[in-house]
Amino acid sequence: MGSEPKLSVLFTRDEIEATVNRLAAEIRRDYLTKHPILIAVLKGSFMFLADLIRRLDFPLEVEFVRLSSYGRGKESSGKIKLAQRPQAKVKGRHVLVIEDIIDTGLTAGFLLDYLGKKKPASLKLCVLTDKPARRQTPVNIDYRGLTVPDKFIVGYGLDWDERFRHLPDIYVMENEG
Numbered sequence: 001m002g003s004e005p006k007l008s009v010l011f012t013r014d015e016i017e018a019t020v021n022r023l024a025a026e027i028r029r030d031y032l033t034k035h036p037i038l039i040a041v042l043k044g045s046f047m048f049l050a051d052l053i054r055r056l057d058f059p060l061e062v063e064f065v066r067l068s069s070y071g072r073g074k075e076s077s078g079k080i081k082l083a084q085r086p087q088a089k090v091k092g093r094h095v096l097v098i099e100d101i102i103d104t105g106l107t108a109g110f111l112l113d114y115l116g117k118k119k120p121a122s123l124k125l126c127v128l129t130d131k132p133a134r135r136q137t138p139v140n141i142d143y144r145g146l147t148v149p150d151k152f153i154v155g156y157g158l159d160w161d162e163r164f165r166h167l168p169d170i171y172v173m174e175n176e177g
């Protein structure tokens, strides 16, 4: 057994809250009368979605999709599968994808490509954390929260091997235990 991973705070809950408030204001301005579908990518985005939509005081729908990119470790396998599709029809609808992190960009690229083929009225991406140093494919981020360094981060929905999602702050994981 290795030692416990060492976590150091990168963004406090107050910084996250301020970021979510800013993003919600931007989204409200753009979607107030559009009755959008927010499509959140499981599992990591659940906490961000929950906080974000509580700040959106206009009609909207929520859908979830599940994709797989990372295995049990820290590196992306590069292979994306759509394990759970949205239930609602997206054709002709204003669709906003909600992600916790853009790393290589492969997951978001795959999902935006898939949804784009369904002919939504509009298709945009909202991301809490962006790790541009690791990008393998360009991704157009319409609503960007926090830019993060090329470090492994956990907390506020983000996991390492299914651990640490529940933490209210975002941490850098310094070692793997």
Ligand code: PRP
Pocket (backbone or CB within 6 Å): 041, 042, 043, 044, 045, 067, 068, 069, 070, 076, 099, 100, 101, 102, 103, 104, 105, 106, 107, 108, 158, 159
């Ligand atoms: C994470 C994250 C994104 C994706 C980003 O999901 O939620 O969906 O990886 O990585 P990429 O830009 O390199 O594709 P993960 O596969 O870890 O699943 P989880 O959200 O269920 O933890």
